[in-house]
Amino acid sequence: MSMQNKPQMVEAVMFFSERGGICKQMFFPEFEALLDGVVNMPEFADQQMRVAYVLINPRLLIKALVFFYLDFDEKGAPDSGWNIPLQALAERAGRGPDLGAGPIRLACRSQCPVSWHQMHLWDPSLTPGNNDLALLRDVAKRNSLGLLVEDENAQAVSLERLQMAAEDKWYAPDPGQDEAAKANEKLDQEQRAKAAQLIKQQRLRISSLTQQYEDELAKFKLASEQQGSSLQAQIHSLQQTLRQQEEHNAALKAQLAAQAANFQTSREKMTEQLRALERVGRSDSDSLRAQYEGEMQAKIVSAVAEYKEQIAIRDVELAYRGEQDTQALQEITRLKRAYADLASQGGEQILERLAKLGVVFVVYHPGAGHLTIALQDIAAYQDNPMAYAAGKCFVSEEQYRHWLAHYQQPSCEALLPSGERCAIPIDRVDSPSRFASGQSNCCTRHKASSRLRTVS
Structure with a gap:
């Protein structure tokens, strides 16, 4: 080899x-x-x-x-x-x-x-x-x-390296307690090594299980706290509703008691009147009935007249308001015409003259660069410059605003558990069309956690 x-x-x-x-x-x-x-x-x-x-x-x-x-x-x-x-x-x-x-x-x-x-x-x-x-x-x-x-056979010792022992050492002494002690010691060492190795494995497993149980306990504790907060909020809401209901019941009871007292008083008065009518007789009863009907008729006529008067006053007020609205609309129309005349005689004529003279209207927006605005687009640009720039970048106004905030300060916008921003500097995305909110404006750690939440 x-x-x-x-x-x-x-x-x-x-x-x-x-x-x-x-x-x-x-x-x-x-x-x-x-x-x-x-x-x-x-x-x-x-x-x-x-x-x-x-x-x-x-x-x-x-x-x-x-x-x-x-x-x-x-x-x-x-x-x-x-x-x-x-x-x-x-x-x-x-x-x-x-x-x-x-x-x-x-x-x-x-x-x-x-x-x-x-x-x-x-x-x-x-x-x-x-x-x-x-x-x-x-x-x-x-x-x-x-x-x-590695070839295990290659570990064998070559013949050239072997040495012949002296003849008087060919035969080992009679094996006795020495070899037994060595065997026992070797066995004892092996057992100790195995026991130590087993203890290390068990300790590692206990440490792993402890970490796992601590994570699960933290999750259960957080879920319990959230559930407790939700239940506490529900209890508070129910207590508040109960107090409102008790107050409403108390008000209804007081109202019923007052109505019962009034009804009892009216009943007593009616009973006394009936008894008096019975004593006076039928003729007095007829006269009282006629008098009562006359009084009621007079009250009805008076009430009708009062309501008619109120309706007439309201009709006059409505007519006056209608006249005022008409005058206001006419004034608004007049002012719009005057404004249009002034605008046509002023700014537009000046802009047209400048355009004929070769003047070009150029503005700069981040992401869109220098934009040349046509004369017919001046009004749209004045109404919303941000939307105009976003249209030139082929994105929505909201996405352009998010990208502009990231472009001006390229830092992580994710919220930490304390409620503060992460604010770790990140790479700036130069093009609004390649900007993705929640990804481009987050650091690697919050971008990964967001992606995990999305997956799960």
């Missing part, structure tokens, strides 16, 4: 599918080409992929692992702001389980040597039957990437 083909440590990157298997393998230089935009992965378009950086030795055994996330846009290009130092994390990572070549170096969400990269990492599953570490071990052993494998 030549020196160029000598087996050595290999860096690889493996992509996990949603079902849990490995759907893509590549060497680390290929992964760097992917990050540089040389190639895209259309099969991963608009997804957040779980990826593992794997360091494999010449015997196809794993020495280091880094589990991280990688976002792809709708064209299958990776996130341009991704900058996790995989090799540095692998070198500084803590010890993990033994996958055949001694304890590996493992960097994941619950065991991250650099705290600010923790949110971009994920914890592998260690449950029996769904162990991501065992899956990676088996995939590396199958050697789908075609790595150069």
